[in-house]
Amino acid sequence: MKLQLKNILSIVSLTLLSFTISTSSVAQCKSAVKEGIKKLAPYTHNGQVNNVTLILGEPSEIHLSLYKGLNYKFQIGSENALGKVTFKIWDEDKNEIYNSATSADPESWVFYSNSTQNLIIEIYTKDKEKQGCAYLIVGMQQPKNNSIKNL
Amino acid sequence: MxxxxxxxxxxxxxxxxxxxxxxxxxxxxxxxxxxxxxxxxxATETSADLAEVKTTxxxxxSVIFYNIPSPLETFTILKMSGSSFDKKVLNPTDKISKYVSSFSKAANLGAYSTDLSLCFLYKQNQDFNGYLKNINDLTNALGVDGSYGQQVNKRLQTNSNNLDSLMAIVSEAGINADQYLKENQRNSTVATIAAGGWVEAMYIITNIAEKSQKKDVIGLVGDQKIVLKNLTNMLEQFVSDPEIKSLLVDMKDIASVYDNLQEKKGTPITSDKDIISVGNNTSYELSKEQLNSILEKITLLRNKISL
Structure with a gap:
């Protein structure tokens, strides 16, 4: 009954054609995304790539639905031309729950989702004069200490 | 460029x-x-407004984008509940010849991709290959380059006996196809594929919930209240497309059942060591009548799509 996610962790991504909504994204992002997917390990990529084009310091918002009962890892990155990006996470009531700018690892964040919820991820460029493609990819993992039965 | x-x-x-x-x-x-x-x-901000800048x-x-959980995420939760694989709830592969319009091809590409994800998680190799062929055919029919080219097909043939390898190749091709459609500004097609995939996943989990009466699976159906909100927001952006508009009407009809759901506070739980817990620890409980109503509506919608 226990899902053996570990058995499939080596797979780059598992969900076929889990199409996402984003800008008509740029090809330059592809290599950056591939690197990002590698950084998700040991989390399993959910198969989706959320990419956005950032311009003149304007942030982009991605509204994501997440299930209760899973550990998640958010990994963000960007093409070289854009430089470093940071992200903030808000709940649906617009309460800030995370700011990567104050984190030791500004490119990723791991958490357990204790309810099915929509989170809002805002991605910013550090250098407002630059523009280009940024991405957010999501990894998931079954928690070790609990299962959905406990919820 | x-x-x-x-x-x-x-x-x-x-x-x-x-x-x-x-x-x-x-x-x-x-x-x-x-x-x-x-x-x-x-345009005018008071000092009180300014004081809230940091927390508002x-x-x-911002430019806003919406996304819903992948079928893999949905079926991971399903499998964690101990539910068994049930081929009868999948969209039969031999229906592919019915999908003639672009909308129908896109929606059923999403549906077959969902079915394939379920076959993968439950290690149903033979069925997996059937859905893989259909996905290949529909992707080509939609004129998507860069995904299922000859090179990909060759890799698929070389790894035809290894389900994990097949899925990795197919998944990579899927991401390429997704990028191709976006780069070519075919975002309504992307949204239709996502919607078709959700309808299929919803049909599967609702049927399993109704048959098994497993509390966890019924809860998963209840939690689609949250997912459906993001999905309808996504589709609203293409409401000028009559087929998406019609789809949206049906989805809002399903959403109307969710409007009456009561939020239930769960027992506080402990997450893994060093992992922060996020959320308000609530869920939505469906009555038997509400579950049946959703099953009825999602079956009608799924039949419209899969024909």
Whole structure:
């Protein structure tokens, strides 16, 4: 009954054609995304790539639905031309729950989702004069200490 | 490359306009057909407003995108509940010849991709290959380059006995196809594929919930209240497309059942060591009548799509 996610962790991504909504994204992002997917390990990529084009310091918002009962890892990155990006996470009531700018690892964040919820991820460029493609990819993992039965 | 630069230039101009006329609704990213404008802020800010700057989102300056959980996420939860594989709830592969219009091809590409994800998680090799062929055919029929080319097909044949390898190749091809459609500004097709995939997943989990009466699976159906909100927001951006508009009507009909659900506070739980727990620890409970009502509505919608 226990899902053996570990058995499939080596797979780059598992969900076929889990199409996402984003800008008509740029090809330059592809290599950056591939690197990002590698950084998700040991989390399993959910198969989706959320990419956005950032311009003149304007942030982009991605509204994501997440299930209760899973550990998640958010990994963000960007093409070289854009430089470093940071992200903030808000709940649906617009309460800030995370700011990567104050984190030791500004490119990723791991958490357990204790309810099915929509989170809002805002991605910013550090250098407002630059523009280009940024991405957010999501990894998931079954928690070790609990299962959905406990919820 | 040239097109991307010109799109960026257009966006630059739009942003400058927005800064000048701050109350006018926001930039419509010409690159993206799917931006849904955030509400504009008022031009005059009081000192109290300014005091809240650090804790309040400024949606006026953002381009908004929506996404829903992948079928893999949904079926991971399903499998964690101990539910068994049931081939009878999948869309039969021999229906592919019925999918003639672009909308039908896109929606059923999403549906077959969902079925394939379920086959993968439950290690149903033979069925997996059947859905893989259909996905290949529909992707080609939609004119998507860069995904299922000869090179990919060759890799698939070489790894035909290894389900994990097959899925990795197919998944990579899927991401390429997704990118291809976006780069070619076919975002309504992307949204239709996502919607078709959700309808199929919803049909599967609702049927399993009704048959098994497992509390966890019924809870998973209840939690689609949250997912459906993001999905309808996504589709709203293409409401000028009559087929998506019709789809949206059906989805809002399903959403109407969820309107009456009561939020239930769960027992506090402990997450893994060193992992922060996020959320309000609530869930939605469906009555038997509500579950049956959703099953009835999702079956009608699924039959419209899968024919």
């Amino acid at each position: 040239l097109r991307v630069k010109s799109q960026i230039l257009i966006l630059n101009i739009l942003i400058q306009m927005k800064r000048i006329i701050k109350n006018i609704a926001v930039f419509i990213a010409s690159v993206s057909l799917i931006s849904c404008g955030g509400s504009g802020n008022t 989102m400024d949606s006026s300056s």
